[in-house]
Amino acid sequence: MTHVPADGLPVPQRYGAILTLMLGLMMAVLDGVIANVALPTIARDLQASPARSIWIINAYQIAVIVSLLPLSFLGDMFGYRRIYRWGLVLFTLTSLLCALSTSLEMLTLARIAQGLGGSALMSVNIALIRLIYPRRELGRGLGLNAFIVAVSAAAGPTVAAAVLAVAPWQWLFLINIPLGVGALLLALRYLPANPEKAERPRFDTPSALMNALTFGLLISALTGFAQGQSALLVGAQSIAFMLIGALFIRRQLSLPVPLLPVDLLRIPAFSLSMVTSVCSFCAQMLALVALPFFLQGALGRSEVETGLLLTPWPGATMVMALLAGRLIERVHAGLLGALGLAIMSMGLFALAALPAQPTELDIMWRMALCGGGFGLFQSPNNHMIVSSAPAHRSGGASGMLGTARLLGQSCGAALVALMFNLFPSNGTHASLVLAGIFAGVAALVSSLRLTQPKAA
Numbered sequence: 001m002t003h004v005p006a007d008g009l010p011v012p013q014r015y016g017a018i019l020t021l022m023l024g025l026m027m028a029v030l031d032g033v034i035a036n037v038a039l040p041t042i043a044r045d046l047q048a049s050p051a052r053s054i055w056i057i058n059a060y061q062i063a064v065i066v067s068l069l070p071l072s073f074l075g076d077m078f079g080y081r082r083i084y085r086w087g088l089v090l091f092t093l094t095s096l097l098c099a100l101s102t103s104l105e106m107l108t109l110a111r112i113a114q115g116l117g118g119s120a121l122m123s124v125n126i127a128l129i130r131l132i133y134p135r136r137e138l139g140r141g142l143g144l145n146a147f148i149v150a151v152s153a154a155a156g157p158t159v160a161a162a163v164l165a166v167a168p169w170q171w172l173f174l175i176n177i178p179l180g181v182g183a184l185l186l187a188l189r190y191l192p193a194n195p196e197k198a199e200r201p202r203f204d205t206p207s208a209l210m211n212a213l214t215f216g217l218l219i220s221a222l223t224g225f226a227q228g229q230s231a232l233l234v235g236a237q238s239i240a241f242m243l244i245g246a247l248f249i250r251r252q253l254s255l256p257v258p259l260l261p262v263d264l265l266r267i268p269a270f271s272l273s274m275v276t277s278v279c280s281f282c283a284q285m286l287a288l289v290a291l292p293f294f295l296q297g298a299l300g301r302s303e304v305e306t307g308l309l310l311t312p313w314p315g316a317t318m319v320m321a322l323l324a325g326r327l328i329e330r331v332h333a334g335l336l337g338a339l340g341l342a343i344m345s346m347g348l349f350a351l352a353a354l355p356a357q358p359t360e361l362d363i364m365w366r367m368a369l370c371g372g373g374f375g376l377f378q379s380p381n382n383h384m385i386v387s388s389a390p391a392h393r394s395g396g397a398s399g400m401l402g403t404a405r406l407l408g409q410s411c412g413a414a415l416v417a418l419m420f421n422l423f424p425s426n427g428t429h430a431s432l433v434l435a436g437i438f439a440g441v442a443a444l445v446s447s448l449r450l451t452q453p454k455a456a
Contacts, residue, residue: 008134009192016190017132018144021125023183025145026152027176028118030093032409033156038169045169046158048104059108062219063115064122064211064239069089071123072205072399080124080131080395081191086118088187092180092275095154098173099437119402126386126398130190136329142327142386143379149405150321150371150378153284153315157292158314161307169185201257210248211259215403219240226417261389261396264447267389269452270397272445273381276337277404278411280344280377280441283435287348287370287413288313290419290431298428299357311366313371320375334449341378341443343373348436353431373439384449 009017035042035056043053075083093116101107128143133141163171173298223239224230252258265271281406295306347369354362383400389397415434420427 007202008137009268013190013192014132016186017128017192018141020183020186020190021084021128021132022144022148023179023186024121025110025125025135025148027091027151027175027179027183028064028121029152029366030056030159030171031118031176033153034066034160034171038160038164038172041164042107042169043104046102046104048109052289054103054105058113058223059111059218060115060118061410062216062359063405064114064119064411065215065219065403066114067119067404068123068343068402069211069259069399070208071120072127072395072402073201073203073257075124075127075398076257076393076395077372078156079194080127081187083120084191085184085187086127087117088115088175088180088184089117089401090117091117091121092177092184092347093117095173095180095361097415099170100110107422108350110379112365121398122402124395126382126401127192127395130386130391131194134330138387139328139379139383139442140325143323143328145320145377146325146378146382147318147321148236149282150317150374151363153288153312153409155311157288158307158333158385161304165304173302181339195398204251204259206257207248207251207255207259208369210244210256214241214245214248215407217244218407219414222411225423228421261393264393264396264400265423267388269384269449272449272452273333273385273388274400274404276377276442276446277382277385277401278342280341280381280409281372282347282412282415283344283408284370284374285409286353286419286438289413289416290428293420294428295363303373305379309329309360309363310367312367313374314424316368316371316376317378320372324379326378328350328380328383331380334385334452336380337377337384337446337449338443340373340375340377341439341446343376344370345373345436345439345443347371347373348432348439352432352436361423380447388452 008014039053039056043049046053047434048114071083093112094110096116097110098107098114101110126142129145130138143274160172163175174341217237218241221234221241224234224237248260249262250261252262265274292306292311295301301309320340324340327336347366350366350369354366385401386397412435416427416431419434421429423430
């Protein structure tokens, strides 16, 4: 068994370890968004209504968000490497099941299981990065991680359009199999073990159940409200969420090592960074879900053209996330985050102000501004979240980081539906204005972190 040295892995092993993390994370994040473009085709093939086919997306997202914190806690208990390897096995096998599905029910169940595999990959990847990189280079590792997450989330429509241009929808899932097998072989050889612990934390099953109910009810109530479901049902879900959520937090405060690391939220740098993360991903999702409707509906662009017009966003994120990973070592994360989010906010308001018949250049420079600002913010924000938590709580910090992202994305997707219901003729414009407001608020919150000491 390979034990991690005091300060990161030696270079040949480090490259193999980081490659397996990037492959797994890319698959897990991409599969949360890649099926969006293919939903009409999948619904037609499986003879399902458009409304019911939404469960292909929701099943994956809900499975991830309800299991993320329990799996990160299990990583602290049994080792991040073990959780990651089993996540790769489950994700790869269930991707095959997704491709072989012959009914909506079968595909939905396969997506739930795939979400559990994806959650295992996302729950411990930051904790593993903390073991892989020397402390002085942690910012670069987190920059690379932020780059993969942001680009995978934003590039979903582009990748889906490219696959669907040459193959049926089943290949959206089949491409995971060779990638998953390759990542597993790398994981077996290169991933480091956790440092030895004097005492193993105890897993609290009631906390895991309350965690699943709290986040499941929250997303269900948000989605139901946005889609105009029965007020009685949404109200009942909201009340249940508040009651169970209050009991959940009360229980966590009484535990020495809580499943939901509420004790970490007492660290100002950690809690402020979590707020900015939720707001930034909410803003990103508002824009990236609403824009295809404008590009295809109002401008009459094809799926492939839409994917290409959205590409400057992940492209600019790619460049700026890697640059920000190096700037972390010299510039305060609060300043980089505030600057990046202010740029993103300007880009979103510029998209909201697009002319009725914009040129390709009109759209693309605005996309690049949004993506560049997001990339400049994300790496420093992740670095502050991880470095402000104690080293032995890396799993909890990693789980919270993923939870913040998924909460932001879920809220953003629900708010798009709400904007389209409130403003039927102008839903895209309303969504982009709201996205700009969220990014602006996040910039202000990020600037409050300047009062906190610069992360080591």
